[in-house]
Amino acid sequence: MRNRFYIGEVKYKGDILPGEQPSIMERPLFDAVQQKLTDQWTSRTRIRNAGDHLLTGLLFDDAGHRMAPTHATKAGIHYRYYVSLPCLHGEAKTAKIGTVTRVPATDIEDVIVKSLNEHLRIERGMQDSVITGHSTIAELIDRIDVYRDRLEIQLSSRENPGTIKLVDDSEPTDDRLLSIPWRKPPPKRFRQILLPHGSSRSEVRPERPERRLRLVSAIARGGRWLNEMISGSATEAEQIALRERCSVRPATGQSAALH
Secondary structure, three states, rough: OOOOHHOOOEEEOOEEEEOOOOOOOOOHHHHHHHHHHHHHHHHHHHHHHHHHOOOOOEEEEEEOOOOEEEEEEEEOOOEEEEEEEHHHHOOOOOOOOOOOOOOOOOHHHHHHHHHHHHHHHHOOOOOOOOOOOOOHHHHEEEEEOOOOEEEEEEEOOOOOOOOOOOOOOOOOHHHHHEEEOOOOOOOOOOOOOOOOOOOHHHHOOOOOHHHHHHHHHHHHOOOOHHHHHOOOOOOHHHHHHHOOOEEEEOOOOOEEEEE
């Protein structure tokens, strides 16, 4: 949704250049979408910074191991995770580990916060969000068990102000256990593609984002070079090749081509 291709532009080496492709989206709409994405990211960052890892000390894999917060930095971007302690300590081969050993922090936190707010809305008639950080979640939840197909939230048995009031604290009841359908997000997010008429999804291999970007950039450069040749600002392909530091490839039956 950040792709400027939709408004007839191409990003190349940090520059925004006019593309040869026509715009398929009005710029005010594109700008509004960008602002919405930025606002959502800012809101997530604010909540994350306020509560750091919201589920610290509460997550367990389905083998009973605690899942501790950790992070990784790739290409300057900070990614947060919860990882089972045996994997975090390099003991995955010797310890019995669960079916899910690592989960993206933001994804699972969003699911838990949404489910808790919905539960409070139904059980206590609260319309507004009341989850403000780790301390609030720790008051509401005793533990969260992560399974391959669900999350099981064990609600707190304490009757402190702000927690869910339970009918009977002596024995665990079904009212204290929330089971949420859930699956770990795939490590790679695939984009939807348009299929040619009469083709099945298995027959079509999507382009890699890096390759698609190179292709779009090459088309834009080729368009500019062609305009130079037509307008007369460049008389020979060799002239453009020298300026762009690329080579000239002879084409059979046609004029030389740049590549």
